[in-house]
Amino acid sequence: MKAAFELVDFGHDCSIRVYHRQLRRIPFEWHHHPEYELTLTLNSQGKRYIGDSVTSYGADDLVLVPPNLPHTWASNRSIDDAQPQVAIVVWFDGAWVRRLADVCPEYNGLCDLLRRAACGLAFEEGAGARMRDHLDRLLSAKPRERLHAALDVLELLSTLPATPLASPGAFDARTGAANGHESDQINRVLALIETQFSRPLRLSTLAKASGLSERSLTRHFTHHLGESVGRYINRVRIGHACRMLTDTQAPVSVIAMRSGFPNAANFNRQFKAVKSMTPVEYRLQFTNTSQDDESMSPRLTERSASLQRRESNRIDRKQRKARK
Incomplete structure (x- = not known):
C-alpha cells in the first residue's frame, strides 16, 4: 500500500x-x-x-x-x-x-x-x-x-x-544527523549500509569506508547509534522488507532476497524476532484495515485537502463498484 x-x-x-x-x-x-x-x-x-x-x-x-x-x-x-x-x-x-x-x-x-x-x-x-x-x-x-x-x-x-x-530502513529520508568529523565518518558508514544492505556487509568493509579501525568503528557506532553495527544492519534490512510488504505484492521469498536475506527461513525467523509476527501476518496488518470514514467535527482547521480528495476518490470507487 x-x-x-x-x-x-x-x-x-x-x-x-x-x-x-x-x-x-x-x-x-x-x-x-x-x-x-x-x-x-x-x-x-x-x-x-x-x-x-x-x-x-x-x-x-x-x-x-x-x-x-x-x-x-x-x-x-x-x-x-x-x-x-x-x-x-x-x-x-x-x-x-x-x-x-x-x-x-x-x-x-x-x-x-x-x-x-x-x-x-x-x-x-x-x-x-x-x-x-x-x-x-x-x-x-x-x-x-x-x-x-x-x-x-x-x-x-x-x-x-x-x-x-x-x-532506520523503513523510510527514505534521514533526519537529525549529528555534526562533527567523527559523525561524518559514521555518516559514511550509514550511507554505505543504506545502499548496500542487500549484499553481505563485512565490518572490515565498513571500517575502510569510515577510515577507522574495526575496533574504533564499533565503539563510535555504538556511541552515536546506541546499538551495534550488526543489529543496525539487521534493522535496516527488516525495515526495507516492511516497506516492500506494504508497498508491493512481491512474494515474501523475493522480498527476503532483496532485503539481504538469501535464506527465506532465516528471514522469517529474523523478522518474527523483531516484529513479533511473520512477514505474511505483517502484510495483513495493512491489507485488512479498510473501513468507512465517519464525518468529523474539526476545530481550528480543516483536514488537509490532499487527503480529503484521496478519501473522496476512494468512496467514489466503492460506489461505482456497488452499482455494477
Missing part, C-alpha cells in the same frame, strides 16, 4: 499548524508529509502504524513523527463510548526549529529532540497527561498563543524519556 502525500498548509501568518480532530472512530489513512508531527490521541484505543512499527495504543497516546515517515492510527473503539475520539495534532518544520535554536539558545534542547525522533518517538506514560495541561492554549483562537504553547510542549518533551519506533 503506497502512502498518500498530505499537503499541510500552515497559512501565511503561522509558524505551526494545530489541528483538533473529533470523530467516532479513527480511520486508517496511511500517509506522509515533510513536516514533523506531534499527535496526542485521547479517548481512543487501537493500532498505531509508524513506519514499520505496528503497536497497540491506548489513553493519552503521544507520538512525534519525523518528516516523510508514513504513519496512521486506526481505531474502532473508544475508551468512553459516550464521547468522541480526539486527536490533537501539531505540525511544524524542522528547519524552522533549528533556526529558532540558532538565535535562541534556550531552545537548543529542541534540536536534540529532533535527532532523537529520527525514527519516530512514543513518549512514556504521563507525557500525554502533561501535554493536556497545555490544551487550552494550544487550541486558542490566537496564533501567537498556540505558538507559545507548542514551544512549551516541545521543550517539555525534550526532557522526557521516549521509545524509538520505526527501523
Whole structure:
C-alpha cells in the first residue's frame, strides 16, 4: 500500500499548524508529509502504524513523527463510548526549529529532540497527561498563543524519556544527523549500509569506508547509534522488507532476497524476532484495515485537502463498484 502525500498548509501568518480532530472512530489513512508531527490521541484505543512499527495504543497516546515517515492510527473503539475520539495534532518544520535554536539558545534542547525522533518517538506514560495541561492554549483562537504553547510542549518533551519506533530502513529520508568529523565518518558508514544492505556487509568493509579501525568503528557506532553495527544492519534490512510488504505484492521469498536475506527461513525467523509476527501476518496488518470514514467535527482547521480528495476518490470507487 503506497502512502498518500498530505499537503499541510500552515497559512501565511503561522509558524505551526494545530489541528483538533473529533470523530467516532479513527480511520486508517496511511500517509506522509515533510513536516514533523506531534499527535496526542485521547479517548481512543487501537493500532498505531509508524513506519514499520505496528503497536497497540491506548489513553493519552503521544507520538512525534519525523518528516516523510508514513504513519496512521486506526481505531474502532473508544475508551468512553459516550464521547468522541480526539486527536490533537501539531505540525511544524524542522528547519524552522533549528533556526529558532540558532538565535535562541534556550531552545537548543529542541534540536536534540529532533535527532532523537529520527525514527519516530512514543513518549512514556504521563507525557500525554502533561501535554493536556497545555490544551487550552494550544487550541486558542490566537496564533501567537498556540505558538507559545507548542514551544512549551516541545521543550517539555525534550526532557522526557521516549521509545524509538520505526527501523532506520523503513523510510527514505534521514533526519537529525549529528555534526562533527567523527559523525561524518559514521555518516559514511550509514550511507554505505543504506545502499548496500542487500549484499553481505563485512565490518572490515565498513571500517575502510569510515577510515577507522574495526575496533574504533564499533565503539563510535555504538556511541552515536546506541546499538551495534550488526543489529543496525539487521534493522535496516527488516525495515526495507516492511516497506516492500506494504508497498508491493512481491512474494515474501523475493522480498527476503532483496532485503539481504538469501535464506527465506532465516528471514522469517529474523523478522518474527523483531516484529513479533511473520512477514505474511505483517502484510495483513495493512491489507485488512479498510473501513468507512465517519464525518468529523474539526476545530481550528480543516483536514488537509490532499487527503480529503484521496478519501473522496476512494468512496467514489466503492460506489461505482456497488452499482455494477
